[in-house]
Amino acid sequence: MPRRTCLAIVLAAGEGTRMRSSTPKVLHELAGRSLLAHVMKTASAVGADALAIVVGPDHGAVAAEALAFAPKTQIFEQRERRGTAHAVLSARMAIAKDADDILVIFADTPLVRADTLAKLRNALAEGVAVAVLGFKPADPQGYGRLVMHGPDLVAIREERDATPEERMIDLCNGGLMAIAGKQALAILGRIGNANAKGEYYLTDAVAIARDMGLKAVAIETSEDDVRGINTKVQLAEAEAVLQQRLRTAALEAGVTMIAPETVHLSADTKFGKDVTVEPNVVFGPGVTVEDGATIRSFSHLEGAHVGKGARVGPFARLRPGADLGEDVHIGNFVEVKEAKIEAGAKANHLAYIGDARVGEGANVGAGTITCNYDGVAKHRTDIGKGAFIGSNSALVAPVKIGDGAYIGTGTVVTKDVPAGALAIARAKQTVKEGWAKRLRQVKALGKNLSGKKPKKS
Numbered sequence: 001m002p003r004r005t006c007l008a009i010v011l012a013a014g015e016g017t018r019m020r021s022s023t024p025k026v027l028h029e030l031a032g033r034s035l036l037a038h039v040m041k042t043a044s045a046v047g048a049d050a051l052a053i054v055v056g057p058d059h060g061a062v063a064a065e066a067l068a069f070a071p072k073t074q075i076f077e078q079r080e081r082r083g084t085a086h087a088v089l090s091a092r093m094a095i096a097k098d099a100d101d102i103l104v105i106f107a108d109t110p111l112v113r114a115d116t117l118a119k120l121r122n123a124l125a126e127g128v129a130v131a132v133l134g135f136k137p138a139d140p141q142g143y144g145r146l147v148m149h150g151p152d153l154v155a156i157r158e159e160r161d162a163t164p165e166e167r168m169i170d171l172c173n174g175g176l177m178a179i180a181g182k183q184a185l186a187i188l189g190r191i192g193n194a195n196a197k198g199e200y201y202l203t204d205a206v207a208i209a210r211d212m213g214l215k216a217v218a219i220e221t222s223e224d225d226v227r228g229i230n231t232k233v234q235l236a237e238a239e240a241v242l243q244q245r246l247r248t249a250a251l252e253a254g255v256t257m258i259a260p261e262t263v264h265l266s267a268d269t270k271f272g273k274d275v276t277v278e279p280n281v282v283f284g285p286g287v288t289v290e291d292g293a294t295i296r297s298f299s300h301l302e303g304a305h306v307g308k309g310a311r312v313g314p315f316a317r318l319r320p321g322a323d324l325g326e327d328v329h330i331g332n333f334v335e336v337k338e339a340k341i342e343a344g345a346k347a348n349h350l351a352y353i354g355d356a357r358v359g360e361g362a363n364v365g366a367g368t369i370t371c372n373y374d375g376v377a378k379h380r381t382d383i384g385k386g387a388f389i390g391s392n393s394a395l396v397a398p399v400k401i402g403d404g405a406y407i408g409t410g411t412v413v414t415k416d417v418p419a420g421a422l423a424i425a426r427a428k429q430t431v432k433e434g435w436a437k438r439l440r441q442v443k444a445l446g447k448n449l450s451g452k453k454p455k456k457s
């Protein structure tokens with residue numbers, strides 16, 4: 001049997017006013033990824049060959065996010081919000097291309113899993129014209145109800161239009177739907193707006209398909225799968241569900257987490273084998289941790305690569321472009337940004353390494369700062385293989401420290417240091433014998449060092 005083609009239409013024309021935000025609803029993030037990108041990723045995962053998105057007027061930023069995720073996404077504008085069927089028909093040009101399966105998904109329902117959407121597609125493959133996701137919510141209020149006749153789905157009744165008996169139905173409409181491409185335009189074209197809201201309801205597709213002698217089914221899924229987001233409270237609830245899924249997936253893939261409930265992951269966090277993550281670690285977007293690495297407590301990572309066997313933290317901060325090689329040690333209160341730390345190098349305490357390369361096996365002492373910013377531009381620091389940077393050194397970029405060079409403690413390095421050389425620049429130390437002892441004696445007599453009594457203030 002030839003592979004079935006699939007068009008996914010993502011509805012994102014909603015206003016999202018209840019988010020009380022100047023950011024469009026679907027650009028809010030869960031686990032470091034926009035709601036929109038979540039559903040687009042899921043649509044791709046379920047095999048959609050074509051993606052279309054329906055946006056509202058002035059939603060350039062939403063369209064841009066869709067294109068950033070998949071440059072071939074077809075963008076359609078729904079000028080007036082006249083209902084879910086009207087929104088789907090805004091993508092008429094894409095529907096007319098006759099994909100076998102049409103998936104209609106909501107951009108504000110980001111937790112739906114590819115496996116669930118695959119079940120909708122499978123139903124179409126078996127000859128069903130409309131397949132709908134059903135679920136039994138804790139509180140059915142506000143949802144459309146699925147009117148069943150044995151195994152067949154007969155109709156979907158929106159709450160406002162439902163009879164008291166229909167409102168007793170506990171199986172609700174999750175909203176997402178699959179429609180057979182061959183019949184889609186015929187079905188959608190017959191949807192009217194004679195209902196309580198005067199809107200074109202996508203849900204009417206079910207009764208219309210039945211009228212046309214076609215079959216409709218409901219596929220039951222969990223409430224979490226079809227959890228919609230309208231408010232910041234629901235956003236936070238969805239985040240909790242997603243974090244739980246991500247942690248479980250990480251544990252199942254072999255990551256050791258001592259207190260998983262305290263670890264915050266991103267949707268794209270990648271772990272190798274035998275990685276240990278201690279309590280209270282935050283993984284922002286774009287982090288890869290290779291085999292055998294340990295991330296210790298209270299570390300914050302984003303856009304970073306942690307090499308095999310490396311140790312990070314406790315209390316370390318890896319910012320975008322931090323690239324740690326094998327067996328690197330980054331210790332407490334060390335910040336690394338846009339810097340390649342080569343195999344075996346160490347920065348164990350209190351340092352800032354930005355716009356730099358730290359060569360293999362080099363040792364960066366406590367309090368070392370790469371002074372990368374002169375107030376106008378950023379400059380690079382290059383530290384050679386096996387170099388030793390004494391504590392509390394300021395490396396004023398642009399600057400190069402050669403292989404095996406040695407920087408004396410407290411040096412402000414402003415010029416390149418050749419390989420194997422010593423650079424040291426610090427104030428000369430003065431020693432005054434007995435000075436401190438005498439200070440304490442005169443203080444005890446209520447005088448100052450010149451022998452006079454201090455003035456009362």
Ligand code: UD1
Nearest residue numbers: 011012013014081082083084087106143144173174175201
């Ligand atoms: C919809 C379903 C309801 C289901 C519920 C599940 C319909 C008619 N009703 O109701 O049966 O129980 O979802 O959450 O489909 N949108 C547009 N343009 C429009 C209208 C909506 O793009 O003109 C988009 C919204 O941005 C949203 C999605 O379609 O992403 C759903 O719209 P919404 O208003 O949330 O529908 P519900 O009333 O929740």
Ligand code: MG
Nearest residue numbers: 108175228230
């Ligand atoms: Mg809704």
